[in-house]
Amino acid sequence: MYQKQQQVHQHLTTAHLAQTMTLLSMTAEELGEKIASELAANPALELLDERRCPGCGRSLHPREICPNCSRPKQPESQDPIVFISPRDDFFTGTSMPVEERPEDNLSAATEDLPTYVLRQIAPELANQDRALAAFILTHLDEDGLLTITPLEVAQYHHILPSRVQNIIQMIQHADPIGVGSANSQEAMLIQLESLEESGTIPTLARKVVTDCMSLLSRHQYAMIAHQIHEPIKLVEEAAHFIGANLNPFPGRSHWGDTRDNVKVSDRTYHRPDIIINHLNNNIHEPLVVEIIMPLAGTLRVDPLFRSAIKDVKQDKIEDWKSDVERASLFVKCLQQRNHTMERLLARVVVLQKDFIDNGEGSLKPVTRASLAKELEVHESTISRAVANKAIQLPSGRIIPFSKFFDRSLHIRTALQQIISREKENLSDTELAELLKKEGYFVARRTVAKYRAMEGILPAHLRQKHPSKQ
């Protein structure tokens, strides 16, 4: 298998390499556009409805996954299953109504918000529910909040409110998190929940959002402190955190509203390019890794076109030849890209299995360079493959692929643990000492930076164990 591919490597021309690189660095979505445009521009390129399993070669329906090859060879084996997952519907959003709302001022953005959200959740929805989700999503205002109540939706469609609730919940947990909530408060609570999964949040944050929204928006911290009988410092701390990390208007986080800007540095979530799951959602089963391919069917050079070349007039024949050339180059590059992605993912998933299962503490510091060496490809290949891509973990979280190569994440989580474990408020210097004992060599200044990254406040503003509450 690999030997075969290595031969392919040898045959690569510079054109191959250049285009493969470009394809590699593209998001699944961008790839979809690229393929579509290539398909439209080049008559020699053909999209065949039929697919053949890359493993065993038997023919498959457009979206079918080969039942033989997607099963591990030895059931015992912990080897991950990695395959290219064709999902054209995932991106074309076929169930999305085409009606445009007149007041839709989001259309200036690259893609409107409802479509964006629907694409994320569509794969997990039954077909009837997609239409329902689409309906709900058309009733978002420009802030990403819902303009109708779940009850109205249920009545309108004559279905159970609980079903509507379920769908709304899925919408709310899609990116931007909190979208589809009834009001800002609900949206922020959901964002808090999701932040809580990945790190610590100030103890009062939830309470403040729940009970004192109106005061909070007017920055009347003293009043809040009085009302909930808490020290004002803690309230300010919570408010600070809220201001920095939560967005009352989820519809604006991605859609370039400058007025109420939110930090989108490390909180930027994308639609996944790769989805990782456990077989049967059982943590003991091997991992299944889907590399999203925005295309169903087989892309190939149209054999009819190729054979028709000899009947073409002399003056046009050059054009036709170059079309065929382009098409075949494109197909090869695409295959090359997918193959590289498969190998990369197969290796990364093995290395970072603990991280995938157990979360951030178990992340191993892997550099792109080391992987490049293992896979015998150029470093820039890995870089491009990783850049701008998003991975969905079994937990449902969507994280940037680059997080798999974060050199400091494990130290940061160690830091988090120390802080949450120890009961005294430790200064940065002391924290640095403790980390050194655990084998993490970091300077005091660096501890401060990690703290900031994790949203942990300085020692004197922090309050440890919720012992005295």
Added chain:
DNA sequence: CTATGGCACGGATT
């Protein structure tokens, strides 16, 4: 005086 955050520099990584 101690603890932190800002700025900026150098080395590693991409």
Added chain:
DNA sequence: AATCCGTGCCATAG
């Protein structure tokens, strides 16, 4: 070659 990251030094806050 460009970028990111850890770190040292310094100003400032408590």
